[in-house]
Amino acid sequence: MPELPEVETVRRGLAPHIEGARIEEVILNRPNLRFAFPNDFAERLTGQVIVQVHRRAKYLLMALSGEETLLSHLGMTGNFRVSDQPQTIQKHDHVVMHLRRQDESARTLIYSDPRRFGFMDLYTDAADCAFLNRLGPEPLGNEMNAASLAVRFKARKSAIKSALLDQRNIAGLGNIYVCEALWRAGISPETPTGDLVKADGTPRRELEALSGTIRDVLEAAIAAGGSTLRDFRNSEGGAGYFQHAFDVYGREGERCHTKGCKGSIARIVQSGRSSFFCPVCQSKIS
DNA sequence: CCACTAACCTGTAGGC
């Protein structure tokens, strides 16, 4: 999916075009994405004004003028595009919304998603939304720090790679940025999660480093406009640039970027996903 | 509760 930086890039691209706009018509070109659309989805959206576009983890949230908020997850290949020109509907354009802005100009907002791993929902109270209420802290918020991670990581046996992908621990990382953050922190993706926590429950120095590199890599990626992976584009149709700054992701066999390190990037499979790392400078914790 | 697998889909890249 678009991970947190890509979703944030989409949010920033969409917001100025759709905030304050009224939804005049909603066209669903199929009954479902990954899940069925909620009951009366189009009717509940029609007539609403999109007040503000938010993001929580990898979820895009559009607060509406009524009680409800439109939640969307982009899955692996989902994307929104917005235009003031008539649009030709493409094969995987599943949701089309005709908007009218306050200045009376028209906009078309289109959700496309070839693999259909994305989904949409409507909720009134975030605390009652099953997609949102189990999420861990925002990686860029104050609640994400080494001490709070230590509480969740203590005594966990599974690999740190999978703990960071678990959205209940920290919400917004995906395969790419987990690999990048672990490399920056010098931690092997195979490290048992609990090894990053001292016996007294406080974070080891490596976990302190990791909470910093998570923040750093996400901020750098957002600043670069996200990464452009395969068919992902931001909402303006432009490409992000952060993929050129990957240090490990997709670099199997290439030299490690750590200064003075003679290692080369390896790829292993953990819980069915590729992990890229340098076996030389990303040591397991002893 | 924890850990792991399979499943949901389509498209693309690479080998032969």
Place this chain on the structure above:
DNA sequence: TGCCTACAGGTTAGTG
């Protein structure tokens, strides 16, 4: 060119 396999940004449901 065609066929086959492997793989791709994520999450949930099901199993043990």
